[in-house]
Amino acid sequence: MKDIESPCIKICRQDSNDVCFGCRRTSEEIGNWSLYTNNEKKAVLKKASERRNAADTSTATFFR
Template sequence: MRRKNPKIKNLPDLPSPCTGICSMDMQNLYCRGCFRTRNEIGGWVLMSNVEKLDVLKEIRQRRRESRQTEKLP
């Protein structure tokens, strides 16, 4: 179970990770620029900072996986 971190609640609203490269990868169903799904993009403004941090963690993982896939022959 995740512990609540009171510092996260007091942070200013986390900015969108949008890179301005808005193109959906229809195979993986996330944006090629920011690596978010359509639901994550559309729901960003309604998410709490805790939820946004979870999405950012997912984005990092997707980005890593994408780089590994690109290196494969």
């Protein structure tokens, strides 16, 4: 099975929750991406998708 590719879109800046504005992964998830199994990557992608609709706690700005 082919590895799941990184969702990075080259907008690498963290919000106040330590979540990337571009891919919505945490710094830990970004750093460990290459170590994750495909199942773990799928779980990270699911969490990142859920974060897209969450507010930045410092600004209450929503990301879509």
